[in-house]
Amino acid sequence: MFPHPQARVFAAGTADDLTAQALTDRIEHVAERLATLPPGPLFCGMRNDLVSVLRYLGAWHSGRPVALLDPELPGAVLADLARRFRPAALLGFANAPDGPLRRPADGPAPHPDLALLLATSGSTGDPKLVRLSRRAVLDNAAAIASALSIGPGVVSPTSLPMHYSYGLSVLNSHLIAGAAVVLTDDSLLQRSFWNDVDAYACTSLAAVPYQYTMLQRLRFDRANHPTLTTLTQAGGRLDEALVKEFAAQADRFYVMYGQTEATARIAVLPPDRLADKPGSVGVTVPGGRLSVEAGEVVYHGSNVMMGYAHTAADLALGDELGGVLRTGDLGELDSEGFLTITGRLRRIAKVFGIRVNLDDIERLLHDAEPAAATSGDDRVTVWTEGLAAADRAALARRLGAELRVHWSAFDVRSIDRLPLLSTGKIDYRALESLT
Structure with a gap:
C-alpha cells in the first residue's frame, strides 16, 4: 500500500x-x-x-x-x-x-x-x-x-x-x-x-x-x-x-x-x-x-x-x-x-590525439582550488574561481606535466563562482555556453 x-x-x-x-x-x-x-x-x-x-x-x-x-x-x-x-x-x-x-x-x-x-x-x-x-x-x-x-x-x-x-x-x-x-x-x-x-x-x-x-x-x-x-x-x-x-x-x-x-x-x-x-x-x-x-x-x-x-x-x-x-x-x-x-564515459576529451579524462583533471585540482573541466576544439577548458593570470598559466603547465600533454592543451580561465545545479552538481552546460 x-x-x-x-x-x-x-x-x-x-x-x-x-x-x-x-x-x-x-x-x-x-x-x-x-x-x-x-x-x-x-x-x-x-x-x-x-x-x-x-x-x-x-x-x-x-x-x-x-x-x-x-x-x-x-x-x-x-x-x-x-x-x-x-x-x-x-x-x-x-x-x-x-x-x-x-x-x-x-x-x-x-x-x-x-x-x-x-x-x-x-x-x-x-x-x-x-x-x-x-x-x-x-x-x-x-x-x-x-x-x-x-x-x-x-x-x-x-x-x-x-x-x-x-x-x-x-x-x-x-x-x-x-x-x-x-x-x-x-x-x-x-x-x-x-x-x-x-x-x-x-x-x-x-x-x-x-x-x-x-x-x-x-x-x-x-x-x-x-x-x-x-x-x-x-x-x-x-x-x-x-x-x-x-x-x-x-x-x-x-x-x-x-x-x-x-x-x-x-x-x-x-x-x-x-x-x-x-x-x-x-x-x-x-x-x-x-x-x-x-x-x-x-x-x-x-x-x-x-x-x-x-x-x-x-x-x-x-x-x-x-x-x-x-x-x-x-x-x-x-x-x-x-x-x-x-569516471564518466562521456567525460573524455581528445587533445592532440590523446584521450584525457575530465574527471581526472578535476580530481588533480581538488586540493588546490574549486575547478571544473569542459572539452572544446582539441583543448580542455579548466574553470577556476578567481585565479590570477600568472597562477592560471602555472596551472596549465602543471596539468601538462602531470597528464603528459603539452600545456597549451589547457585553456585555464577564471570565473567568480562555478555555476551549480539545484542538485549541487556543477552545471557543465552553463560553463560550455561561456566558451
Missing part, C-alpha cells in the same frame, strides 16, 4: 500533521479534482510543500502520469516543454506561459504503465524526460527503505528539491515504509531549517556533496541536534575527508549512488563498511544487479526507466530497456560486489 498505514506528513510552519488516513483522504479529494482535467499527463511545479505532494500523489492515485519539474523553470523552457508534450495542465509554476494549452487532436494515449516523468539532471535548453513506470517507483522506494533501514519512527526533512530524483526518493521511501516526512522549502543554510529539524525530532538527513561542503564551512555540530542519527549522501562523489568527518558525527552515514534513469538509487555503501571500502559507493540495492562491461557500469533491475521522452508521442511507448541501464559511468567491481566509480 502506498502510502503505508503508519506514514505521516508534517508541513513545517503550519498546523498540518497528516496521518496516513488523513493523507489518503486528502489525496483522494485531489484525485477527484484532477479527474476533471482533459486526458494526458500533468505538469507540476514540485515544491517542498503539501500542495505539491498532494498533486503528485493525487495524480498517482488516479493513474495519470505526472511530470515533476522545477517550479522556477524559465517561461521559454516551460513553454517549449508544453508545446512538445501537450500536458493536460500546468500546475504550480512561477512562469507559466499565457494563453490556453494546445491539445493534441488524436494523439496516442500515454502508456498505461507510465506513472512518473522526471527531467534528466542538468536539462535546460532542450530537456528530455525520463519515463518511469509505477513498478519502478514502488520497487526502488521499497529497496531504498530496506537498504537504509527506514521504518516507523524515522523522521526526515525535505532537504533537497523533490523534482530531483534523490529528493523525491526521500518522500517515496518514507511513505512506503511508514516513516514521517517534514515538508520544508527552507535551505540547510537557514536557521529556520534547523529549528524544524529540532522541533519535529528529525532522525535522518539527506544531502549532496555541495551541501556537506557548506555544512563543514558552517561548522555543523550534530551535538546541537541530538535526534539526528542518520546522514545519507548521493548526487556525486564526496571527498573522503568529508565522508570521515560527517560519519564521525552520525550513528549511521550512508554513501549512495544512483541516476534518475534508475528512478533514484542503484547502490548503497553500508555504514559498517565505510572504513574498509573507502571511495566505494557500495553494493546494489535489493533486487538489482551490477556488471561492468568494457569499463562501463551496467545496472540491471526493475527500477530502470522505460526510456526517454522527447515529445508527447514518446509517452505512448512501452519499456524500451528491459530493465538494463548502461549508466555512462566508468567503474570497477571488487570480489565482494562493491562498486567504485572511476
Whole structure:
C-alpha cells in the first residue's frame, strides 16, 4: 500500500500533521479534482510543500502520469516543454506561459504503465524526460527503505528539491515504509531549517556533496541536534575527508549512488563498511544487479526507466530497456560486489590525439582550488574561481606535466563562482555556453 498505514506528513510552519488516513483522504479529494482535467499527463511545479505532494500523489492515485519539474523553470523552457508534450495542465509554476494549452487532436494515449516523468539532471535548453513506470517507483522506494533501514519512527526533512530524483526518493521511501516526512522549502543554510529539524525530532538527513561542503564551512555540530542519527549522501562523489568527518558525527552515514534513469538509487555503501571500502559507493540495492562491461557500469533491475521522452508521442511507448541501464559511468567491481566509480564515459576529451579524462583533471585540482573541466576544439577548458593570470598559466603547465600533454592543451580561465545545479552538481552546460 502506498502510502503505508503508519506514514505521516508534517508541513513545517503550519498546523498540518497528516496521518496516513488523513493523507489518503486528502489525496483522494485531489484525485477527484484532477479527474476533471482533459486526458494526458500533468505538469507540476514540485515544491517542498503539501500542495505539491498532494498533486503528485493525487495524480498517482488516479493513474495519470505526472511530470515533476522545477517550479522556477524559465517561461521559454516551460513553454517549449508544453508545446512538445501537450500536458493536460500546468500546475504550480512561477512562469507559466499565457494563453490556453494546445491539445493534441488524436494523439496516442500515454502508456498505461507510465506513472512518473522526471527531467534528466542538468536539462535546460532542450530537456528530455525520463519515463518511469509505477513498478519502478514502488520497487526502488521499497529497496531504498530496506537498504537504509527506514521504518516507523524515522523522521526526515525535505532537504533537497523533490523534482530531483534523490529528493523525491526521500518522500517515496518514507511513505512506503511508514516513516514521517517534514515538508520544508527552507535551505540547510537557514536557521529556520534547523529549528524544524529540532522541533519535529528529525532522525535522518539527506544531502549532496555541495551541501556537506557548506555544512563543514558552517561548522555543523550534530551535538546541537541530538535526534539526528542518520546522514545519507548521493548526487556525486564526496571527498573522503568529508565522508570521515560527517560519519564521525552520525550513528549511521550512508554513501549512495544512483541516476534518475534508475528512478533514484542503484547502490548503497553500508555504514559498517565505510572504513574498509573507502571511495566505494557500495553494493546494489535489493533486487538489482551490477556488471561492468568494457569499463562501463551496467545496472540491471526493475527500477530502470522505460526510456526517454522527447515529445508527447514518446509517452505512448512501452519499456524500451528491459530493465538494463548502461549508466555512462566508468567503474570497477571488487570480489565482494562493491562498486567504485572511476569516471564518466562521456567525460573524455581528445587533445592532440590523446584521450584525457575530465574527471581526472578535476580530481588533480581538488586540493588546490574549486575547478571544473569542459572539452572544446582539441583543448580542455579548466574553470577556476578567481585565479590570477600568472597562477592560471602555472596551472596549465602543471596539468601538462602531470597528464603528459603539452600545456597549451589547457585553456585555464577564471570565473567568480562555478555555476551549480539545484542538485549541487556543477552545471557543465552553463560553463560550455561561456566558451
